[in-house]
Amino acid sequence: MPPTAPPLKWGLIGASDIAKTRMIPAIRSRPDSTIAAVLSSSAERATSYAAENSIPRGYHDLDEFLQDPEIDVVYISTTNELHASQAIAAAKAGKHILSDKPLALTLADAEAMVKTAKEKGLVFGTNHHLRNAVTHRTMRRLIKEGAIGKPLAARVFHAVYLPPRLQGWRINRPEAGGGVILDITVHDADTLHFLLDDDVEDVVARSAQQGLSHGDLADAVMGVMYFRNGTLAMFHDAYTIKHAQTGLEVHGTDGSLIAKNIMTQDPVGEVFLSRNGVVSEVALGEPEDLYIHIVRHFHEAVEGRGQPFVTGEDGIRSLAVGLAVEESAKTGQRTPVRYKT
Numbered sequence: 001m002p003p004t005a006p007p008l009k010w011g012l013i014g015a016s017d018i019a020k021t022r023m024i025p026a027i028r029s030r031p032d033s034t035i036a037a038v039l040s041s042s043a044e045r046a047t048s049y050a051a052e053n054s055i056p057r058g059y060h061d062l063d064e065f066l067q068d069p070e071i072d073v074v075y076i077s078t079t080n081e082l083h084a085s086q087a088i089a090a091a092k093a094g095k096h097i098l099s100d101k102p103l104a105l106t107l108a109d110a111e112a113m114v115k116t117a118k119e120k121g122l123v124f125g126t127n128h129h130l131r132n133a134v135t136h137r138t139m140r141r142l143i144k145e146g147a148i149g150k151p152l153a154a155r156v157f158h159a160v161y162l163p164p165r166l167q168g169w170r171i172n173r174p175e176a177g178g179g180v181i182l183d184i185t186v187h188d189a190d191t192l193h194f195l196l197d198d199d200v201e202d203v204v205a206r207s208a209q210q211g212l213s214h215g216d217l218a219d220a221v222m223g224v225m226y227f228r229n230g231t232l233a234m235f236h237d238a239y240t241i242k243h244a245q246t247g248l249e250v251h252g253t254d255g256s257l258i259a260k261n262i263m264t265q266d267p268v269g270e271v272f273l274s275r276n277g278v279v280s281e282v283a284l285g286e287p288e289d290l291y292i293h294i295v296r297h298f299h300e301a302v303e304g305r306g307q308p309f310v311t312g313e314d315g316i317r318s319l320a321v322g323l324a325v326e327e328s329a330k331t332g333q334r335t336p337v338r339y340k341t
Helices: 017-028 043-052 062-066 080-092 107-119 134-144 168-172 180-196 290-302 312-331
Strands: 008-013 033-039 057-059 073-076 096-099 124-126 151-159 200-208 220-227 232-238 247-252 256-260 270-275 278-281
Touching: 008 017, 008 062, 017 033, 017 073, 017 290, 033 043, 033 062, 043 057, 057 062, 062 080, 073 080, 080 096, 080 107, 096 107, 096 290, 107 124, 107 312, 124 290, 124 312, 134 180, 134 247, 134 256, 134 270, 151 180, 180 200, 180 220, 180 232, 180 247, 180 312, 200 312, 220 312
Parallel strands: 008 033, 008 073, 033 057, 073 096, 096 124, 151 232
Antiparallel strands: 151 247, 200 220, 220 232, 247 256, 256 270, 270 278
């Protein structure tokens, strides 16, 4: 029998809510992975978070953390303006990287993150969770199989209410990359790219403040993405909507896919196929926790089998769309997406 590979040891950069509620359980669901350490900018927070989550070591100095020989891969979930410097430092220290979105606040920084990891022969993934859902994977398969013909239009309703525990920097710190566009719209961009297998050419958008955000940050945005193959996609993203489910529709020449309650972190939702006046529910495969799916594919990539389900290049692509949406919302003009992938 071949020798068993040693467990993959994770270090968490950021003592965050998403790490605690999503990623720690996902990592620990695998018998071949462990969590070795956590880093926080606060020594007190690092100690308390490590204790609360049964993590052996807590650090507050990045260099010391990255020198830990027990860490093979880092998961970055700090505020957005820190991702680039932390990822580049991790790559230089020889650690594989899974980073939350947006990868950075500029395309140049995002490209540098991915390039540094590639030059070091390391795996780099982006933590876009939605395409990992069985609902989205099934919709992609059906579109590729021609179930709705040529896609003509899409509609995304990803307007939710931001829980109070998450309202801090996202609504009051523009310098940290807060605001609904870099938080939610980038997810729409990645999901639509995944479903349509196409890139956004340009966007037009209008943002607003509807009671949560401060300063120049938007807590709501609506707009249209125009894809290179001609598909038009409407999107509505918000932190302020309390009484509606999320949804995603793709309409083609021969039919429509209509999905309900699927722009979410949980493995839930329904998908319906409408053709010739007949609407039928689509049979989905076994639902899998989205973050377990992320971690499983990342492990396989580290072992040399395939690539992360969402690559660094995918993260650059979604950031490019988000930045174009921000620019369009400020200028009121149709804005090209500046890809460099």
